[in-house]
Amino acid sequence: MRLINVRPSRRTGLFLACLPFIALLVAYAIGSAVRLEANPADKLLPGFQTIADAVNTYAFTQDRRTGDYLLWADTQASLTRLVSGLGIATAIALVVGVAQGVLPLARAALAPLVGFISMVPPLALLPVLFIALGLGETAKIALIVIGVTPILIRDLALQAGALPREQIIKAETLSASSWLITLRVVLPQVLPRLIDSLRLQLGPAFLFLIAAEAISADAGLGYRIFLVRRYMSMDVIFPYVAWITLLAVVMDVALSQLRRRAFPWTEIRQ
Incomplete structure (x- = not known):
C-alpha cells in the first residue's frame, strides 16, 4: 500500500500529534541539565522546577504591591x-x-x-x-x-x-x-x-x-x-x-x- 493512502487510526494520530511536543520537552530538559551542570546560576534554560516556582508566583500568589494575581x-x-x-x-x-x-x-x-x-x-x-x-x-x-x-x-x-x-x-x-x-x-x-x-x-x-x-x-x-x-x-x-x-x-x-x-x-x- 502506498504511504499516500495510509490513514492513521485515532489513537495513532493522537500519538503522532504528541510526539513532537514530547521530543521538544526532552530536548529542553537535556539542554537545561547540561547548562545547569556547567553553571548552576545559568538563566537561559531554567529547570522545570524553577519554571514551576515562577508560575506559582505569578499565577497563584498575590502581588505585594497591587494585590493582583x-x-x-x-x-x-x-x-x-x-x-x-x-x-x-x-x-x-x-x-x-x-x-x-x-x-x-x-x-x-x-x-x-x-x-x-x-x-x-x-x-x-x-x-x-x-x-x-x-x-x-x-x-x-x-x-x-x-x-x-x-x-x-x-x-x-x-x-x-x-x-x-x-x-x-x-x-x-x-x-x-x-x-x-x-x-x-x-x-x-x-x-x-x-x-x-x-x-x-x-x-x-x-x-x-x-x-x-x-x-x-x-x-x-x-x-x-x-x-x-x-x-x-x-x-x-x-x-x-x-x-x-x-x-x-x-x-x-x-x-x-x-x-x-x-x-x-x-x-x-x-
Whole structure:
C-alpha cells in the first residue's frame, strides 16, 4: 500500500500529534541539565522546577504591591485589547469586504485604497498612533484594527467576487434587490470564510498586541515579558510565551467549532 493512502487510526494520530511536543520537552530538559551542570546560576534554560516556582508566583500568589494575581491581570488586560481590536476589525471587514466584492462601484472606489493600506507595515505606524492617539488603550486597539482589517477585507472581497454568477442571476430573475441578494445569497456564503480568515489573523493580532504593550502599558502579557527581560527571567518569559500560545490555540479551536456548528453545510465530508 502506498504511504499516500495510509490513514492513521485515532489513537495513532493522537500519538503522532504528541510526539513532537514530547521530543521538544526532552530536548529542553537535556539542554537545561547540561547548562545547569556547567553553571548552576545559568538563566537561559531554567529547570522545570524553577519554571514551576515562577508560575506559582505569578499565577497563584498575590502581588505585594497591587494585590493582583499578575498572570490573570495581564491576561485580562491583553484579551480585552485583543477582542476589542478583532471585533472592530471584523465589523469593518464584513461591511467593506462584502460591498467591495458585490458592488462594482464600491470595488472600483475601495479596492485600490484597501490594497495600498494592506501593504503598509502596521508596526511602522505604531509611533504615529502613539503620537496621534496617546499612550492609552486606543492606540493599542487601533494597531490591531489597522493590522488585521485590510487583510480581512481583501479576503472577503475575493470570496464574494468568486461566487457563481448564476446565483446572482437567479436571484435577480426572482426580482430580488441588491440588498436582498447580499443578505440572502452572498452573506451566508462569506460568513464561514470570515471566520476562517479571522482564525488566520490571530497570530498577527497577538504580534501587534505584544508589540504595543511592550512599548507602552502598565499591564498585559507583552508588557510583562518585556519588563522581566532586563533581568533575563527566562523562567517567567517561557511560561508567558506558552500561555499566549495556549490562548491563541483555544481561540482558534473556538472559532473552528463556531464555524462547524453555525455553518455545517460547509464542512467537507471524507
